[in-house]
Amino acid sequence: MAKTDILIVGAGPTGLVLALWLIRQGLNVRIIDKSSGPGETSRAMAVQARTLEFYRQLDMADAVVAAGYKTPAMNLWALGKRKAQIQLVDAGNDISPYPFVLIYPQDRHERFLVDRLRELGVEVERQTELVSFEDKGDQVAARLKHTDGQEETCEALYLAGCDGARSPVRHQIGSGFDGGTYKQLFYVADVSASGVEPAGEAHIAFDKSEFMLMMSYGQAGQYRLIGTVRDERAEHPENLTFADVGHEAINGLHITINNVNWFSTYRVHHRVTDHFRRGRVFLLGDAAHVHSPAGGQGMNTGILDAINLAWKLTAVVKGQAPDSLLNSYETERQAFAHKLVETTDRLFTFATAEGGFADFVRTRIAPIFASIAYKVEDVREYMFRVVSQTMLNYHESPLSAGKAGSVQGGDRLPWVPLPDADNYESLSTIGWQVHVYGEPRADLATWCNQNQLPLHAFVWQPEHEKAGLAPGAVYLLRPDTYVALADPSGSVATLDRYFSERGINLIA
Structure with missing residues (x-):
């Protein structure tokens, strides 16, 4: 056995x-x-x-x-006209060492x-x-x-x-597995296309209630299409080909599909166990x-x-x-x-809603709003944080405790880039560790050594304060790099209590 x-x-x-x-x-x-x-x-x-x-x-x-492939921009099209272009290169430049959308x-x-x-x-x-x-x-x-x-x-x-x-x-x-299935049928296709402008960028096109997303692989003329199948055609997806699906949104991009390398249809579900x-x-x-x-x-x-x-x-x-x-x-x-x-x-409901008013908002109002909003730095950063999952936190977890500066237990550790290094270098290992920004207390190094817990002390910089970190505070990081404990006092007793209350023994 x-x-x-x-x-x-x-x-x-x-x-x-x-x-x-x-x-x-x-x-x-x-x-x-x-x-x-x-x-x-x-x-x-x-x-x-x-x-x-x-x-x-x-x-x-x-x-x-x-x-x-780093997607340089997302273009929004409606009724055959490009309404907005949202730059994606370095969208999260101050948030992550990977400030882009990677295909x-x-x-x-x-x-x-x-x-x-x-x-x-x-x-x-x-x-x-x-x-x-x-x-x-x-x-x-x-x-x-x-x-x-x-x-x-x-x-x-x-x-x-x-x-x-x-x-x-x-x-x-x-x-x-509670939830449901959206009524819309989607198709996905890998295609060779010409006439795409700008080439190599992503495109979202709306034509009334028809929706299509076009993404580049970074290879000349090669694209992935995802779109909706409308009307009675959606009732028998097993018989559909690319020629059968609506092409209004595709035609609105003024492109030519030269070859379909792969095509399939699927339903979209929303369920959580x-x-x-x-x-x-x-x-x-x-x-x-x-x-x-x-x-x-x-x-x-x-x-x-x-x-x-x-x-x-x-x-x-x-x-x-x-x-x-x-x-x-x-x-x-x-x-x-x-x-x-x-x-x-x-988001899905907005993109696929049917009716004249929904079409008007999607094709007339939304592109203008998106273009203006994305030019505001705070809005741009917020959107990047949501999509990149860098905003995800575990504040309500039993493994999260304390707050120091604006960083609290359950947060992703803020990324702080400096001219010679960043504070994420030590995160390349899987294991518990302690970060201190500024001068750590004298007994902390001894305690960390006794418990085989790596201690990383960073010389205090204005960038640390800007990121919401507190000088001299202890930030205990979990093996998945989320902040487990944030203690403004930098106390060894607080660290001891954190592990003992949860029954975690680092050197077992």
């Missing part, structure tokens, strides 16, 4: 990232998928700044950025992650299906079926369901939440699920924390999923 620490079901980006982060922290994993290989097509296109910040932990960010299609992204996993000595077990499992209290016994029909039992300390929106894992644990955890079984990514593609959040949200859970599983398996630490995964990620569904639902 095979044994492992964590059995991961599903080898999309969520499952692959979970495997990478667990292996890097010293755990044993098996990752299975019933497909024969990585996806060849996908709808997910954007890799957001927060994801890239985490990718620094495994030295993957630079490679992903190099392989992707890196999911199929290429998956292959990249599979290669990184292979470099760490782990292969995805393809054409391997989870038949059933039993949570025995101290472990999970899973029955697996291979492509030749042979079955085996795998014992794992925990099981992670990263197996998509129709998740068999979710069904077996009996977790609900009621349990992200049941005993020793967890749900992540689309198995836990699905929503509109507005803002390019889906794949990134699943990746952040994986990173949130990975360090907690590691701490529990290694005996450094009690099993109750794992409950914070559901607390933190479920709250964000509900908020994300609510936000994307509003």
Whole structure:
């Protein structure tokens, strides 16, 4: 009988990232998928700044950025006329080391992650299906079926369901999936096109209630189209081709589609499961939440699920924390999923609403408003923070405590760039650490050394104050780089109390 620490079901980006982060922290994993290989097509296109910040932990960010494409601008079109252009280059220049929108299609992204996993000595077990499992209290016994029909039992300390929106894992644990399905049918197509102006930029086109998004891969003439299918054509999607869908919005861009390389249709759902955890079984990514593609959040949200859970599983398996630490995964990620569904639902409803008044607002008012608003620095930064997920916080988590300056427990650590370095360099490792901006108290270094907790002290700069940090305060950072504790006094006793109250032992 095979044994492992964590059995991961599903080898999309969520499952692959979970495997990478667990292996890097010293755990044993098996990752299975019933497909024969990585996806060849996908709808997910954007890799957001927060994801890239985490990718620094495994030295993957630079490679992903190099392989992707930084979208320079978004153009808004209505009724055949370009109404606005929103510059995206360096939109978050003061917020993140990755202040752009990166296009890196999911199929290429998956292959990249599979290669990184292979470099760490782990292969995805393809054409391997989870038949059933039993949570025995101290472990999970899973029955697996291979492509030749042979079955085996795998014992794992925990099981992670990263197996998509129709998740068999979710069904077996009996977790609900409340929400609904939008009535609109969407199509997605990879095309070769000419006449695109400006070429290499993103375009959103509206023509009455028809909507179309066009994104460049960064390769000459190659684009991804996502649009709505209207009227009775949406009733039989299985028979549709690209020629069948409405082309009013496409024609409004004054372009020529030379070749359709791939075409598919899909429905958009908005659902969140009621349990992200049941005993020793967890749900992540689309198995836990699905929503509109507005803002390019889906794949990134699943990746952040994986990173949130990975360090907690590691701490529990290694005996450094009690099993109750794992409950914070559901607390933190479920709250964000509900908020994300609510936000994307509003955007999606606006983009697809039918009727004369909705058409007027979408084609006449919204482009002007967006163009003017984006020129205001505060508005531009806010929009970047929302889309990039750098605004995400865990203020209500049991793992969050204290406030120093304007930074409080549960916040993402503010990024502070300086001429020679930034304060994110130490975040390239996975583990607890302490940051002090200014002079740390004399006993802090001793305490950190005794507890094998890295201490990073930064010479106080005006930029630190501008970022909301307080001089001499202690900022305890979780392994996923969120602020766990912000203590303006810089007290060793406060650090001691934080860990003891939560049963976390750093040197177990």
